[in-house]
Amino acid sequence: MKDGKETRCENCIVRQFNSLRAMSKEELKxxxxxxxxxxxxxxxxxxxxxxxxxxxxCVRSGVSKLSKxxxxxxxxxxxxxxxxxxxxxxxxxxxxxxxxSARAVDDMEVCFIPKDDVVHTLxxxxxxxxxxxxxxxxxxxxxxxxxxxxxxxxxxxxxxxAFLYMKNNFGEDSEGYLTLTLSxxxxxxxxxxxxxxxxxxxxxxxKKKYIKTSGKQIGILDERALEDMIDS
Amino acid sequence: MKDGKETRCENCIVRQFNSLRAMSKEELKxxxxxxxxxxxxxxxxxxxxxxxxxxxxCVRSGVSKLSKxxxxxxxxxxxxxxxxxxxxxxxxxxxxxxxxSARAVDDMEVCFIPKDDVVHTLxxxxxxxxxxxxxxxxxxxxxxxxxxxxxxxxxxxxxxxAFLYMKNNFGEDSEGYLTLTLSxxxxxxxxxxxxxxxxxxxxxxxKKKYIKTSGKQIGILDERALEDMIDS
DNA sequence: CGGTGTTTTGACGTCGGTCAATATGTGTGG
DNA sequence: CCACACATATTGACCGACGTCAAAACACCG
Numbered sequence: 001m002k003d004g005k006e007t008r009c010e011n012c013i014v015r016q017f018n019s020l021r022a023m024s025k026e027e028l029k030x031x032x033x034x035x036x037x038x039x040x041x042x043x044x045x046x047x048x049x050x051x052x053x054x055x056x057x058c059v060r061s062g063v064s065k066l067s068k069x070x071x072x073x074x075x076x077x078x079x080x081x082x083x084x085x086x087x088x089x090x091x092x093x094x095x096x097x098x099x100x101s102a103r104a105v106d107d108m109e110v111c112f113i114p115k116d117d118v119v120h121t122l123x124x125x126x127x128x129x130x131x132x133x134x135x136x137x138x139x140x141x142x143x144x145x146x147x148x149x150x151x152x153x154x155x156x157x158x159x160x161x162a163f164l165y166m167k168n169n170f171g172e173d174s175e176g177y178l179t180l181t182l183s184x185x186x187x188x189x190x191x192x193x194x195x196x197x198x199x200x201x202x203x204x205x206x207k208k209k210y211i212k213t214s215g216k217q218i219g220i221l222d223e224r225a226l227e228d229m230i231d232s
Numbered sequence: 233m234k235d236g237k238e239t240r241c242e243n244c245i246v247r248q249f250n251s252l253r254a255m256s257k258e259e260l261k262x263x264x265x266x267x268x269x270x271x272x273x274x275x276x277x278x279x280x281x282x283x284x285x286x287x288x289x290c291v292r293s294g295v296s297k298l299s300k301x302x303x304x305x306x307x308x309x310x311x312x313x314x315x316x317x318x319x320x321x322x323x324x325x326x327x328x329x330x331x332x333s334a335r336a337v338d339d340m341e342v343c344f345i346p347k348d349d350v351v352h353t354l355x356x357x358x359x360x361x362x363x364x365x366x367x368x369x370x371x372x373x374x375x376x377x378x379x380x381x382x383x384x385x386x387x388x389x390x391x392x393x394a395f396l397y398m399k400n401n402f403g404e405d406s407e408g409y410l411t412l413t414l415s416x417x418x419x420x421x422x423x424x425x426x427x428x429x430x431x432x433x434x435x436x437x438x439k440k441k442y443i444k445t446s447g448k449q450i451g452i453l454d455e456r457a458l459e460d461m462i463d464s
Numbered sequence: 465c466g467g468t469g470t471t472t473t474g475a476c477g478t479c480g481g482t483c484a485a486t487a488t489g490t491g492t493g494g
Numbered sequence: 495c496c497a498c499a500c501a502t503a504t505t506g507a508c509c510g511a512c513g514t515c516a517a518a519a520c521a522c523c524g
Contacts, residue, residue, distance in 0.1 A: 068376060070384035072464040078376050093362075094369040099376055122362050129361035130325075130354050136368045137326040143375035144300060144310050144331055150382040151424025152302035155512070184471065192383025194513050199472060215521085216470090232304040387480065416503065426481050431504060447489085448502090 008032050009111075014060050017084025022131035027121050035113045046102035046110065047088065053098055055114040057087040062108025063170070063180060066100045067189065077190045078146075079139075080105070080180075082170065089132065092118055105182065150192055153230070158191045159201045160226040163211065167220055176212075177219040184216075240264050241343075246292050249316025254363035259353050267345045278334040278342065279320065285330055287346040289319040294340025295402070295412060298332045299421065309422045310378075311371075312337070312412075314402065321364065324350055337414065382424055385462070390423045391433045392458040395443065399452055408444075409451040416448075 009032040015021050023031065037060070040046055046057055049069060059081055066079040066087070078100060081087055091098045092115050122129050149158060163178070170180035182190070188198035202218070205211045210226055212219045220226065241264040247253050255263065269292075272278055278289055281301060291313055298311040298319070310332060313319055323330045324347050354361050381390060395410070402412035414422070420430035434450070437443045442458055444451045452458065 068380050070380045071462070072384055074384055076380045076383055078379055090369040090372055093365050094373070096373075099373050122365070123358050126355050126358050126361055129358055129365060133325050133354070133361060133365050133368065136365065136372060137322040140322055140368060140372050140375060141326070141328075141331050143372060143379065146379050147310055147375065147382060147424075148300050148302045148308045150379060151308055152304055152306055192379075195470095196472085196514080197512055200512095203472075230303070427502095428482080428504085429480055432480090435504075 007037060009035065012060070014058065014084045018058065018086050019128065019131040019135050020058070020086075022125070022128040023121060024125065027117075027125065027128070031113055031117045031121075034117055035111045037109065037111050040104045040108040040110055042104055042107050044104050046104065046108075047098055049099060049101045050097050053088045053091045053115070055112050056089050056092055056118055057102070058111040058113060059083055059085050059087065060109040060111060062104060062106035062110075064102050064108060064110075065105050065186065065189075066102050068100050075101075075189050076192055077186065078143075080169070080190070086135075089118075089136070093122070093132075105180070105186070153232075155191060155193045155197055156201050156204075157230050157232070158193070159187070159198060159205075160210075160229045162187060162190050163218065163220055164223065164226055164230075167223070172219065175219065176221075177214065177217040181216050181218075239269060241267065244292070244343075246290065246316045250290065250318050251360065251363040251367050252290070252318070254357070254360040255353060256357065259349075259357065259360070263345055263349050263353075266349055267343045269341065269343050272336045272340040272342055274336055274339050276336050278336065278340075279330055281331060281333045282329050285320045285323045285347070287344050288321050288324055288350055289334070290343045290345060291315055291317050291319065292341040292343060294336060294338035294342075296334050296340060296342075297337050297418065297421075298334050300332050307333075307421050308424055309418065310375075312401070312422070318367075321350075321368070325354070325364075337412070337418070385464075387423060387425045387429055388433050388436075389462050389464070390425070391419070391430060391437075392442075392461045394419060394422050395450065395452055396455065396458055396462075399455075404451065407451070408453075409446065409449040413448050413450075 009015060009020065009028050010025070020028070020031070040062070046064060047053060061083055064081045064087065065077050066081060067075045067077045070076055081102070087102050087110075088098065090096075122132065149161065153161070166178050166180050166182075170178065172178050184199050184202070185195050187202075188195040191198060202211070202213070205226075206213055208225070210220070210222045212221055241247060241252065241260050242257070252260070252263070272294070278296060279285060293315055296313045296319065297309045298313060299307045299309045302308055313334070319334050319342075320330065322328075354364065381393065385393070398410050398412050398414075402410065404410050416431050416434070417427050420427040423430060434443070434445070437458075438445055440457070442452070442454045444453055
């Protein structure tokens with residue numbers, strides 16, 4: 001499993017998207033030697049809230065939902081991670097247990113990189129540390145935006161936003177349906193609302209021809225209308 | 233302004249609380265020489281959303297609210313920063329404009345540290361970079377919690393949480409009133425609700441003897457009742 | 465085919481936002 | 495120290511958004 005061109009981090013395209021690109025050739029080699037590649041099937045758990053992580057997970061393909069269980073028993077999806085994203089960095093850096101669960105939405109391929117490699121590189125290669133810092137600063141900014149959206153926007157606006165987000169970050173197929181297919185429950189969980197409320201809004205959008213549906217699939221018809229709706 | 237024991241970073245107690253403690257003696261000296269101390273009066277702005285920052289602000293005393301304007305024109309307070317916290321790190325790291333505004337809730341004393349010093353140290357001292365990273369990881373975790381709270385908890389629960397947060401992070405005076413005094417509008421803005429809704433809940437808590445009030449001042453009487461309320 | 469899980473729709477009640485009126489401060493200058 | 499203007503706090507009334515419960519329509523599978 002450790003040979004073959006495409007399983008070497010040095011040659012992995014995915015690396016271009018994340019902080020690993022700031023690693024030196026030597027560091028990458030070391031990581032590549034100690035990493036393991038894992039297939040995660042749709043619905044399977046990568047790690048759980050409260051778990052201690054011994055490394056980070058670099059997503060090569062597929063999509064993962066990062067969620068947190070709230071006191072009332074509902075899952076809140078905090079982030080969707082895709083190709084190139086690194087999961088579990090926070091826990092490794094702050095040496096705490098994970099505050100989120102990661103679960104596969106699609107079939108996924110992820111690389112597990114042991115903690116020690118990451119920590120060692122952080123401590124010796126400032127470029128890498130700064131690169132990680134930059135990514136985390138970005139995440140934090142996004143989190144602030146989410147906080148404001150959650151507290152100030154209506155469910156309808158948030159659903160509209162979620163659809164646009166899905167289109168912009170995951171694209172659509174040749175027939176105009178979103179590439180990323182989430183269950184209604186998952187959509188509700190991203191938006192932070194009850195599944196039924198979410199479904200009702202979807203029907204409304206459909207009736208108004210803002211979107212089309214086909215089974216679970218959702219396609220955006222009138223992007224403009226959704227955008228207009230978002231800014232109150 | 234650059235002399236006197238207490239204005240040298242090397243001797244500043246506040247430093248113990250933040251990432252500056254990972255700086256070397258030499259780095260600190262340099263920072264101390266180029267920093268400027270500023271008095272910010274209650275209500276004044278430290279920096280605005282959309283502004284480009286040429287450095288970071290280290291809080292020596294007083295409290296600042298970090299807020300973001302939402303599309304519907306309301307301010308959402310994302311974080312309250314106090315002694316030892318460093319403001320504006322994100323912008324400096326990611327070289328973007330600020331996504332938040334910082335305004336003084338109290339009279340404040342802050343030190344402005346030019347960007348170059350911070351960036352240079354980040355690039356050369358891995359200890360410092362990792363320390364900053366650790367702080368940011370912590371902030372991100374807190375942000376996740378806030379997201380879940382905002383989407384899953386009722387306004388009443390969030391108000392209760394806000395009071396406990398204020399007690400735990402800012403303390404109370406000899407008469408049992410919270411040290412940090414926020415206007416009802418600010419409290420509403422932390423909680424993410426309308427001022428009137430917030431006030432109504434405060435009256436309810438008062439009637440039930442969970443809290444007492446005296447002008448703007450709020451004192452917690454039955455901490456337990458508030459805690460119980462929070463977990464649904 | 466029945467069984468199980470997801471999507472959809474209906475009905476209903478409550479939470480919370482908005483508008484408006486009143487009270488209570490709080491500061492200003494006379 | 496008072497009078498006035500202006501900000502903040504409080505309360506009431508109203509209504510729409512959203513969560514909840516329940517049932518029906520559909521799907522997917524063995």
